[in-house]
Structures are given as structure tokens and as C-alpha cells.
């Protein structure tokens with residue numbers, strides 16, 4: 001009986017074969033937290049009477065960066081000071097979103113990564129077993145270098161065939177979440193495979209794995225292959241590469257099959273991520289703000305797609321367009337390739353790398369009754385800072401098309 | 416831990432997210448738990464935020480606590496003195512956070528429960544009795560590792576006591 005990717009990664013790390021439902025104590029390779037969850041982790045860490053982390057730990061200033069208020073400036077300073085004194089690594093405002101930096105600089109196939117942020121599962125795109133936990137779990141892992149886990153059973157998501165033009169990885173994952181429901185993968189792993197996923201870049205796979213948690217999953221995983229090797233090599237990390245795939249006879253809890261060529265752009269309606277419908281059925285929905293960015297869709301290929309639609313066009317006069325590169329690396333590359341200029345000429349505005357408007361702390365908070373179409377991963381009531389506003393989720397292509405027309409628009413109109 | 420808990424419930428629906436429990440607009444209050452707790456669940460039921468009392472229960476439908484990993488979502492309920500959170504199902508991270516901070520999560524069918532009902536929970540027998548409506552529900556005990564953590568009063572006291580993770584059949 002073969003192993004799923006989740007079983008394989010943890011078995012490798014433990015040096016013995018373990019299977020779904022086993023409860024194990026595992027070593028942890030990388031830990032992360034940010035200004036929203038890091039301070040509480042530090043409180044707990046000192047309650048545990050420790051001073052130096054037992055495992056590589058990263059702190060990020062990304063959720064409210066640069067700080068919009070004094071309290072947040074103070075917690076950012078606290079993380080920085082701890083890092084300087086305690087041997088952790090601190091990423092100041094402007095470096096970008098934690099999950100993006102973890103993928104660019106840290107994550108390796110086969111690792112076990114814990115983050116005090118639910119979208120830590122993004123690193124599954126590099127075949128790392130990565131999962132979000134609370135601050136206390138992170139503090140305990142900092143102290144002990146290990147955590148306890150129940151090995152999740154796996155839902156295999158098999159996507160076959162080429163994606164149509166203007167249909168993106170975001171549309172695949174929104175569709176999957178619509179099928180499974182917001183708790184459809186609770187306590188389980190989502191493993192993405194098939195020819196469509198094999199053809200995807202690591203950037204696109206990150207979009208899939210990022211949103212695994214929106215179906216309740218503990219982690220999302222893709223095999224590590226030539227795409228992975230290339231992604232690592234481009235960042236001077238060729239030696240981090242390790243091929244990893246599930247066994248052909250792995251045992252899955254369930255299989256979901258998707259035919260990519262028949263997929264349309266998808267939109268999640270307020271206030272739930274699983275409230276998904278194809279853009280053809282969106283109806284006439286005027287939009288006040290379009291937000292392109294976040295750990296889901298703030299990468300170079302996302303900005304490239306949006307710029308492709310916005311080139312030579314103007315943002316609709318009724319719309320604010322906010323664009324936020326996911327990291328300094330993305331920012332620089334988008335600058336060099338000319339995409340940022342296209343956004344600015346079209347009437348958009350560029351936010352500094354970070355979470356931006358995603359979590360309602362600062363930058364781009366909505367007015368009462370406003371509607372935002374965002375490339376982020378969550379549309380819960382109040383998510384963008386105002387419970388009287390509505391959030392629609394879609395791909396960067398749909399977002400750009402919507403910015404031009406001022407209402408939810410099928411990007412295939414711009415083919 | 417008390418074996419029998421008794422109190423009044425506050426009823427919430429399906430899919431209550433961590434953005435409902437503590438909205439991002441109070442991000443800056445995370446360092447001040449008491450102030451943050453005054454806003455607990457206010458977008459879902461402003462009356463709860465104003466008048467929930469220690470010993471009350473939060474009762475919800477499916478997937479309670481979905482969304483972010485913010486442990487503050489469990490902490491504010493603990494800070495308000497909530498005796499236990501009872502839901503038809505929980506999102507994974509919230510469930511684990513609740514146990515870690517010493518807040519009891521209970522999974523059982525909550526259909527028919529309404530705000531203001533009096534309930535009695537027997538933690539040993541795994542039973543919830545709705546005294547107002549004469550309903551009775553059973554629930555399964557937590558996995559041994561989580562029970563051990565709760566019995567220690569949360570994960571930090573657990574680790575301080577045992578130096579690591581310990582439960583009756585630790586691998």
C-alpha cells in the first residue's frame with residue numbers, strides 16, 4: 001500500500017512509515033509568525049522560560065506594514081528586537097507577505113513548516129508539509145523543535161487537460177472549494193495532481209495550495225518536480241531540490257476529478273468562500289474597488305495577466321484599483337517588466353509589498369455598502385475592515401476586466 | 416475541571432469566521448485582551464458583545480471559527496469566561512487553539528438550541544441537556560492528546576509540567 005504526499009513527507013522526516021489518522025510527534029524545520037500572531041507567541045515562549053528558538057524562526061511585518069498606528073509599530077519593534085537578540089530572522093515592512101517570502105527563500109520539498117497564519121499551507125506548492133496553527137503551538141514548537149500532529153487523510157484533486165485562455169489557477173481552486181464546501185476538507189489534506197497541475201508553475205501551484213484552508217484542509221500539496229527544481233534554481237537554491245511524489249497506489253479518502261478545458265472563470269460571492277459560481281452567472285454587479293494582490297494572487301504571473309488586460313485601457317471612473325505586489329522580488333520584477341507602469345497609467349495605485357487591503361487593518365478599507373472584487377482568498381463579512389461591505393473573490397484576469405468595465409466582467413471579453 | 420457545567424447559551428449560525436469573532440479592524444487591540452474581548456462576536460450578535468456573562472455558552476452551527484489562525488479568537492471567548500463552545504463542527508485551527516488556551520470545544524448537533532436556553536453539560540458522560548427545551552445530545556470525548564492538554568489547563572502549562580507532549584498512549 002503506497003503513501004500519499006502527506007504520509008510520505010512525514011514518514012521521511014520520522015524515519016518510519018506512518019499513515020493517515022496516526023498521531024505523531026514530529027520535528028519541525030521552519031516556523032513563522034507575523035505582527036498579528038508573533039507577539040502572543042513571544043509571550044508564550046517566555047512563559048515557557050525559553051530565550052532562543054530551537055528551530056529556525058521567521059518573523060514578518062506584513063499585515064500592517066508600514067505600521068498604521070502606534071500599537072502596531074510597537075509590536076513590530078518587539079519582533080525585531082527579539083530577532084536581533086534571540087537568533088530569529090525579522091523581515092521588516094516592505095519585504096512582502098510571509099508566505100511569499102517563505103516560498104522564495106526558505107521552503108524546501110520534504111520539510112515540515114508551521115506558521116502562526118492559516119495560509120502557511122501555501123508552501124505545499126513546493127511539496128513541504130506546511131500548516132497554520134495558533135501562537136501557542138508556534139511558541140511550543142520554538143521551544144521544543146517539534147509538534148504533535150494527526151496525519152491527515154488526503155483528498156486527491158486530479159485536474160486534467162489545458163486551461164482555456166484567461167482561466168487561471170485561481171478559478172480551479174475556487175471551483176474546487178465550491179464543490180467541496182468550506183468544511184469539505186476539514187482535518188484532511190488536499191493533494192493536487194493531474195496534467196494541468198503538472199504543467200503549472202510553482203507560482204500557480206501556490207495559488208492552489210494557498211486556498212486549501214478555505215476548504216478546511218490542514219494543508220495543500222503538490223508533487224515536487226521539474227517545475228519545482230526550476231523555481232528553486234532561479235533563486236539560487238538548486239541544492240534545495242528534492243523530487244517527491246505520492247505513490248501511484250496511495251490510499252485516498254476521496255478523489256475529485258476536474259476537466260480543465262471546460263472550466264470558466266469563477267467568482268465567490270459574499271460572504272462565504274464556497275459561494276462560488278461561474279462568471280457567466282454572476283449577473284450585473286457594479287464594483288467600487290478592485291484589489292489585485294495578496295498571498296493568493298500577488299505574484300509576477302498574476303500581475304502580468306492583469307497588465308495584459310489593462311494595457312492601453314483605463315480603469316472605470318467608478319472604480320478604485322489597488323495593486324499590491326506580494327514581495328520585494330515580485331515588485332522589482334514587475335517594475336522591470338513594465339507592469340506597474342501599465343497599472344499606474346490605467347489609473348490604478350500601487351501599494352507597498354505586504355498584505356495591503358486583505359485583512360482590513362489599513363489601506364483600502366471599504367465604505368458602507370461598497371462592493372470590492374478582490375484576488376484574495378477570503379470574503380467573510382468584515383474581512384476588509386467594514387461589515388457593511390461586500391467582497392467578491394476572483395482571479396487577476398477577472399479583476400482586471402472588472403476594473404475596466406466597473407462591474408463583474410468575464411475576462412474572456414478581452415481575448 | 417468541573418464535571419458538570421450549567422448556564423445560558425448564545426446561539427450563532429453556520430460558518431462563524433474568526434473575522435466575526437474578532438474583526439481585523441481591532442488588530443491593534445491584540446495586545447490588550449480585555450479591550451479586544453469587549454468586541455467579541457460583535458458583528459454576528461452585538462448583544463453578545465455587550466452582555467455575555469462568565470459561565471455562558473457559545474453555541475453554533477457548522478464550521479465554527481473558520482478562517483485565520485488568530486488564537487485571539489479563542490482567547491477572547493476564554494477572557495469573557497465562556498464555559499465551553501458547542502458547535503456541530505469546528506474549523507481545525509480554532510479547535511486546536513481552543514484546547515491550547517484551555518477553552519473547552521464540544522462537537523454535537525446543536526439544532527433546536529436558541530439564545531437564552533439553559534443547558535447542562537456533563538463532561539464525563541459526554542452529554543448536553545437543553546433544560547429549556549428538554550433536548551438531550553451526546554458528544555464524543557476529545558482525542559487523548561487534547562484531553563491531556565485541557566486537563567493541564569492548556570498547552571503552556573502542559574509543556575511546563577511534562578517538558579513536552581504527554582498523553583496516556585504517547586507514541
Ligand code: SF4
Nearest residue numbers: 119294295355358359
Ligand atoms: S495577504 Fe491576506 S490572506 Fe495572505 S497572509 Fe496577508 S492577510 Fe493573510
